[in-house]
Amino acid sequence: MTHPFSELVVGGVLLAPFVTYAVAALAIFLVLRPILRLSGFARLFSHPPIAELSVYVTVLGLLTVFF
Structure with missing residues (x-):
């Protein structure tokens, strides 16, 4: 079973599906x-921005795997 990748077209330029996933992950993270x-x-982490980055990467990974 293959996964059909649908490109996003913006102004005639084809963008990879990963760009769509990254934007969706950013929206979910916000x-x-x-x-x-x-x-x-x-308060749970010594460096909160890195912890937030890890949450974003986790959301992005989950979107990539499931969609």
């Missing part, structure tokens, strides 16, 4: 970020 701040996520 929704999750206030929730993480309210839950005290930053």
Whole structure:
């Protein structure tokens, strides 16, 4: 079974599906970020920006695997 990759067309330029996944992951992360701040996520780590980056990469990986 093969996975059909559909390219995103912006102004006649074909973009790889990974670009679509990266933008979708960014949108999901921006929704999750206030929730993480309210839950005290930053206090659990010595360097919170790296922890937030890891959340973004995890969301991006999950989108890539499941879609």
